[in-house]
Amino acid sequence: MSSTPLKLAVIIGSVREGRFGPVVASWFVDRAERHGAFEVDVIDLADADIPLPLPAVSPMMEPNPPRPDGMLDLTARLAAADAFVIVTPEYNRSYSAALKAAIDWHFTQWDTKAIGFVGYSGASGGLLAIEHLRQVFGELNAHTVRNYVSFPRYYLLFDEEGNLREPAEPAAAAEAMLDQLHWWASALTAARAIPAAV
Numbered sequence: 001m002s003s004t005p006l007k008l009a010v011i012i013g014s015v016r017e018g019r020f021g022p023v024v025a026s027w028f029v030d031r032a033e034r035h036g037a038f039e040v041d042v043i044d045l046a047d048a049d050i051p052l053p054l055p056a057v058s059p060m061m062e063p064n065p066p067r068p069d070g071m072l073d074l075t076a077r078l079a080a081a082d083a084f085v086i087v088t089p090e091y092n093r094s095y096s097a098a099l100k101a102a103i104d105w106h107f108t109q110w111d112t113k114a115i116g117f118v119g120y121s122g123a124s125g126g127l128l129a130i131e132h133l134r135q136v137f138g139e140l141n142a143h144t145v146r147n148y149v150s151f152p153r154y155y156l157l158f159d160e161e162g163n164l165r166e167p168a169e170p171a172a173a174a175e176a177m178l179d180q181l182h183w184w185a186s187a188l189t190a191a192r193a194i195p196a197a198v
Contacts, residue, residue, distance in 0.1 A: 008185075013045060015045050015096065027163075028087060028174060037182045038083070041081065043078070049071050050102050054101075078109035083114040085115070090119065090128055110141070114145060114184035114185040116144070117133060118174075121152065124150075125153075130150075
């Protein structure tokens, strides 16, 4: 492992009242910190001003379009990250509108970076949301790693204190994903440092 930890942003992708995302994110952040290869930054989308209407100038055409003051901290933290893990629920077979808006307001912040997923939902464990997100991030020139963590029927898996009742299998899945994420993030970070051919 590198002596300088890569910066991993863990994004809580739900903003609705009564959400379970912070519980899942807290569990994952603990796993990431134990892994030891990353400096972890937890980004809660509920703390940012993320309007659904996009600016007149697309972030894909202009990397720094006018953004609300309440989004500037989010933008800076996304830009600083070497890799991301999206903690996503599944709503109607997809992910939240707030997460889509946060993605669409940005472009260069995702470009050539590695992304992993932790999904949770009643039945599929967030897998349908994850599959949609893979398509979106592919269009943004990010690399989504193959491994993931999934919590189907999450409300049965965590106790009242937010601890997993049977932690071994999810912990192993998180470890495998973090190993994969670290490999790709290291490779992509090194590649971004090479000047592009003119």
